[in-house]
Amino acid sequence: MTEPKYSLEEIRTRLNELDDQLLRLLSERRQMSLEVAKSKVQTAKPVRDAEREQQLLAKLITSGEKKYQLDAQYITKLFHSIIEDSVLIQQSYLQNLANPELSRKPIARIAFLGAKGSYSHLASHEYFSRKNTELVEMSCDQFKDIIKTVETGHADYGILPIENTSSGSINEVYDLLQHTSLYIVGEITLPIEHCLLATSDIHLETIKTLYSHPQPHAQCSEFLGRLKNVRLESCISTADAMQKVRELNQPDVAAIGNATSGKLYGLQPIQNNIANQTENHTRFILVARKAVDVSGQIPAKTTLIMSTSQEAGSLVQCLLVLQHYGINMTKLESRPIMGNPWEEMFYIDLECHIDSISMQSSLKELTKLTKYLKVLGCYPSENVSPTMLNLDK
Template sequence: MTKPTLTLDEIRKSVSRIDKEILALLTERRELSIEVAKSKIQTEKPVRDPVREQALLEKLVKAGKEHGLDAPYIISIFHSIIEDSVLIQQAFLQQLTNPDSSHPVARVSFLGPKGSYSYLAAKHFFTKKQTSLAELPCQNFKEVVEVVENGTADYGVLPIENTSSGSINDVYDQLQHTRLSIVGEITQPIEHCILTAVDTDLESIDCLYSHPQPYQQCSDYLRSLGNVKQEYCSSTAEAMKKVAEMKSANVAAIGNASSAALYGLKPLKANIANQQENHTRFILVARNPVDVTDLIPAKTTFIMSTAQEAGSLVECLLVFRNHGINMTKLESRPVMGNPWEEMFYVDVEGNMRSDKMKLALEELTALTRYIKVLGCYPIENVTPTEIDVD
């Protein structure tokens, strides 16, 4: 006798039951991640253990195959689980290291209004920290910085570089003069779409609204549209708001599809960026610096001005090599009021607590005309552990 076939409703009930069990297990695993962090305080072991992660993935892939699950599926799931565990442990350890910087509600300024990419980055960052967000939209980057400086906001979120359009110079110029410290970073995927308020087609669009950065990041696609006028807005959210108010079949905005729903817009064309892997790195600034525990990977950002002599910059860069410090970013910007003089912005992988960073900064101080540390902060980008898959 054949087994009776389950109805669709019965199948869905079984799937829902399994999903609830998975969520309960993920919650239990998160709680164990905190216990792991507590044990690492006692043993002084770093949060990440690449050898352990690699062995774990290999074991899981082998076990998965016994259940008929392919390796890429298992690796994808557990990369996300490991990333979550690492970030949960880092946040826990940082909270212990900086007890005064913990806020149940964080007042955060960003280039707004609500729905901009800066807003999405702020929301993403503080959701990971399980902190509620009090939103303070701003008209420009200068205002984002000023409201943190005057105490109206606890933090400011600023885009610093994009994989497609490069560095965001306006933000670097703000960092040159601010008293604020960089206390965190987050990398946000940027998914540009053509967004409209009414049903229309691409051939009808003769005017686009957006922030200048998306125009740069989508330049290849925009050229294919022909003679379409580009109107500049202070943010992608402002562009979406304008298009929503106009309700015209010949205008559209460039922005994020999930944010478009806030303004009643819908995507007409998705994935229009020059690069499919389009990401923006955002930094978090605050009035006071944070102390980064030795147990988690850290990044230090500083600015420096070298002597106007041949080889001065090279001499400074050799300091990092001599101390085994990896430099991840070098950006130059003109010094306002001093023609032909440049300020260099430098990101390195290193903790201000470490002896090699202290020695490197001492040597740089002797070699440069001016140097200022903008911040030492946790590296939030968790690089997936790779394994060989047969």
């Protein structure tokens, strides 16, 4: 057995030095990304250049493998994160130019569901993390309270979960959007990492009561089905469930929530990765009283709600309009119209800028085909798709 060249302390010292260098270089690269955004103001080029990103990634993989013995998967995963950060920074800069009144507000009041540590709370911090905005946090007990808090001007923004990859659409939120005067001004998708939390390291078979929000209960149904004689108790959020377990401080109660948030309440994870799907994500929307202007250089989404006549093929006619103008639909959701039996309101997410010729032409035709049509908002698409590259070549 060969003796190590360095002592453990020397190795750790060197690793710390290298980590510091990496942080400095990442900071410098981020600043250069901002300079790229400034140059694009003059040229009006879009934020994303797929060909340039592919060439960059291919070059990095080749260089990393030949010069530094780094494998392609490692390089790809690392630079996907770096490219995503660069895109979001550039988008934020261009959005501030398009909405100067927002960039002058260093403080934002944000309404979210549940107490601190809820997934909505985490999503609000993630959304504003690149916007150099200090948050004034406003906890709400119900989705309708979030809407009301923003409508009355007590909060600048509200953040609402709209759909989950495991449990599907959150119908209550869709129903509220049908009647509010608020606009969708942003979106963010958050990885949901459910785990079982308790005040001490207890065994699964000792749990008698499990607290959480109904959505995590649904998203972890397969795991919960394997537990025996456990009573499920619903709370207004995962954070409130964790708070409840902390207050009870009993060896037979647990909560479903996020491990990082659990630390806020003195809880420890008993079992990780308990969701039905390993890739469990929730999409959140940000709502405000005033619509935002979206820079034409930024990938945008437009969300519509509409109702059609009860005649056969009415919805198909509307969808054919979108197809004719080459507009990609990413979401179609139907909800009943209260007071109008058997009639439905359709919610449609479109990958298109509201000011584009195709979108404006579509809206003119859709207005003629529908009984009701409203634009809920046009907003930057904050979900940055990974740069695609065929590594088998």
